[in-house]
Amino acid sequence: MASLGIVLHASLICIVLLTFFSGTASRNIANEILQRLEMVEKLNFDLKKENSNLKLEMIDIKGELKDIVNEMKVWMKSRHSQGNNKMNESNSDLQKENIKIKLEMAELRDQMDNVVRENCEMKKKWNELDDILISVYIHLNKSKPEIQSGIMPEHRTPLSYQHVAENRKANSVRSVQRIVPPAPDVTEQPVAFYAYMDSYHTPGLPIHTTLIFDTVQLNDGHGYSKHDGVFIAPRTGVYVFHWTIQTEVHSWESIEIVVNGSPIGCAASDTLRINDYGTGSGLVATRVNTGDLVFLRTHESISGYLLSNHRLRSSFSGWLLYS
CATH class of the missing domain: 1.20.5 (Single alpha-helices involved in coiled-coils or other helix-helix interfaces)
Incomplete structure (x- = not known):
């Protein structure tokens, strides 16, 4: 368009x-x-x-x-x-x-x-067996004629602390029977002992582990045994017992003294928060009857290292104060 x-x-x-x-x-x-x-x-x-x-x-x-x-x-x-x-x-x-x-x-x-329950049951059984063993020892030491005749067994084989501890854990009770002879003259024969751990550096001991002091310096009355760490009273009287336990740095230990399975004293050492060695010691005086068993054991599980060497000695001693 x-x-x-x-x-x-x-x-x-x-x-x-x-x-x-x-x-x-x-x-x-x-x-x-x-x-x-x-x-x-x-x-x-x-x-x-x-x-x-x-x-x-x-x-x-x-x-x-x-x-x-x-x-x-x-x-x-x-x-x-x-x-x-x-x-x-x-x-x-x-x-x-x-x-x-x-x-x-x-x-x-x-x-x-289940493990905790089984552990508790095993501990109960262990304590029951320990009480039975103590009762048997007391009965045997009070009733056997060898005690009064002064026979000293010579067939016991010395064992290391670790070996004895392992045997105790494995078998629950020791099969070695101790017969302690009384002094020929109970009114004059002295009773005293002193022993220490020669060399020891072991971590984490479990609860109620008996301590064995394998080096004996004094054993008048032959009541202490370096093989199992137990003192069996040769006669009735008031005894004094003393112990000293050394611990490594950053460790914790609590040691109790036991008479026939019943604790009568306890001492502890705590170096968890300090960078230094620790010492725990205790002293008790108690009446002990003939054949009673006295020893040291862990009150709780040890955290860290229990120690004994030429500089720091862990020791156990006792003596009859009067009868």
Whole structure:
């Protein structure tokens, strides 16, 4: 429509020119105008065609962009779904592993409870056996004729502290029977002993472990034995007992003195918070009857090291004060 208007407008101009001008000049002007009009019309046609092509390309590009956007949405949705599935699977695996660990911990707690109960039962049985053993020793030492005849057994084999301790743990009771002879003259024969640990450096002794002092310096009356660490009173009287226990740095020990299985005194050493050696010592005076058993043992489980060497001696001593 626009080109038709341009042509009509140009025709009108040509008519006007032919009316006012005549001859060759007017015709030349009219021809030139028509040529230019044709060129303008052709250019306008080409522009319309190019515009139409551009519109078609734009439509194609929009379609392609729309497809790309849809594909991106589908891909992102798929990736998101896969990520959620993997996270859900990981969470599920973690939950299963957590439940498995909880079950194993519950089983371990039950096993620990059973071990604790069995340990308590074993300690009770040990104490019962210890009481029975003490009663048997007392009975034998009071009733056997060897005690009055002064027979001293020579067949006992010396044992190390560790060996004796292991045998006690394994067998609960010692099978070696001690027979302590009384003094020939009970009114004059002195009773006294002193012994120490020659070399000792052992960690973590359990509760109620009997201490054995293997080096004997004095043993008048032959009441103390270096093989089991027990003093058996040769005769009735009031005795004084003294002990000294050395401990390594950062250690804790509590040692009690026992007469026939009953504690009558206790002493402790605590170096857990200090960087130095410790010493625990105790002194008791008590009445002891003929055949009574006196020894030292751990009151609690020892934390750290019990020590004895040429600089620090752990020792045990006792003597009859009067009868």
